[in-house]
Amino acid sequence: MASITDIRAGLATRLGTIPGLRTTTETPDTISPPIAIVNVSNVNYDRTFQRGLDEYNFVVTVIVGRVGERSAQRLLDSYVSSTGASSVKLAIELDRTLGGKCDSLRVTDMRNYGSLVIGEITYLAAEFNVVVFAQ
Amino acid sequence: MAKYVVTATVVKIGTTNVSNSCASATLELTAADVDVTDFGGAGWTEVIGGLKSGTVTLDFHNDYGVGGINTILNPLLGTIATVTLVPNGTVVSATNPIWTAPVLINSVSPVAGAVGDLATFSVSFPTSGEVTFATAGTV
Numbered sequence: 001m002a003s004i005t006d007i008r009a010g011l012a013t014r015l016g017t018i019p020g021l022r023t024t025t026e027t028p029d030t031i032s033p034p035i036a037i038v039n040v041s042n043v044n045y046d047r048t049f050q051r052g053l054d055e056y057n058f059v060v061t062v063i064v065g066r067v068g069e070r071s072a073q074r075l076l077d078s079y080v081s082s083t084g085a086s087s088v089k090l091a092i093e094l095d096r097t098l099g100g101k102c103d104s105l106r107v108t109d110m111r112n113y114g115s116l117v118i119g120e121i122t123y124l125a126a127e128f129n130v131v132v133f134a135q
Numbered sequence: 136m137a138k139y140v141v142t143a144t145v146v147k148i149g150t151t152n153v154s155n156s157c158a159s160a161t162l163e164l165t166a167a168d169v170d171v172t173d174f175g176g177a178g179w180t181e182v183i184g185g186l187k188s189g190t191v192t193l194d195f196h197n198d199y200g201v202g203g204i205n206t207i208l209n210p211l212l213g214t215i216a217t218v219t220l221v222p223n224g225t226v227v228s229a230t231n232p233i234w235t236a237p238v239l240i241n242s243v244s245p246v247a248g249a250v251g252d253l254a255t256f257s258v259s260f261p262t263s264g265e266v267t268f269a270t271a272g273t274v
Contacts, residue, residue, distance in 0.1 A: 048154070048155055050142075051155075106251065133253060
């Protein structure tokens with residue numbers, strides 16, 4: 001029986017295997033890119049009887065740098081790629097149980113590739129949706 | 136008894152509780168309609184109840200692990216197994232009765248699912264013999 005905190009930490013651990021990418025499970029006060037922030041967006045309870053399975057939907061926001069930086073887009077492209085050492089999808093799905101914290105997971109899609117304003121700074125970022133099935 | 140939302144149905148196959156792998160359960164019981172229409176029917180057909188039968192339909196989340204639903208169900212193919220259903224939790228009572236149905240495991244789906252979906256499968260078994268109903272007992 002894993003908690004949201006455990007699953008979030010498991011996702012952050014997987015993201016931490018990407019070289020150079022910082023990870024956090026809590027929204028930081030200040031951004032130091034490149035960084036991946038793991039948040040839960042919604043939970044669908046009771047996918048089976050007797051509390052046998054819940055569906056957790058997480059959003060991983062990857063922020064790579066100021067939107068005007070030349071290298072930022074290339075870096076974000078590498079995170080969005082479905083292959084390679086920097087692939088967010090590949091890094092997460094290499095351990096689909098997060099070390100036993102969940103039954104299964106899948107990085108379903110990437111969205112909102114573009115600018116993200118935090119404070120007075122506009123960053124380049126993308127969001128990855130991760131569906132996690134756990135008891 | 137009040138109306139209720141389905142979350143806690145108990146499903147057992149034989150002695151194994153498979154509720155945690157089951158997302159939907161339906162027990163449907165029917166009686167054949169036997170025609171007894173005669174000239175006294177005033178132009179209407181008349182029927183009486185004939186033989187009773189039933190069907191148990193279950194939707195599962197697939198699991199090949201030790202003790203998983205696949206390892207429980209697949210070896211039973213072609214055999215009679217007992218399915219036990221309790222609608223709303225493990226405490227059997229007049230408002231939460233227990234149904235016991237011998238069924239023929241006449242189909243299994245060891246592989247099912249589309250890309251990106253949670254692995255699920257549905258099965259439907261005909262009952263074989265009397266389906267019993269009780270308002271007391273243990274799951």
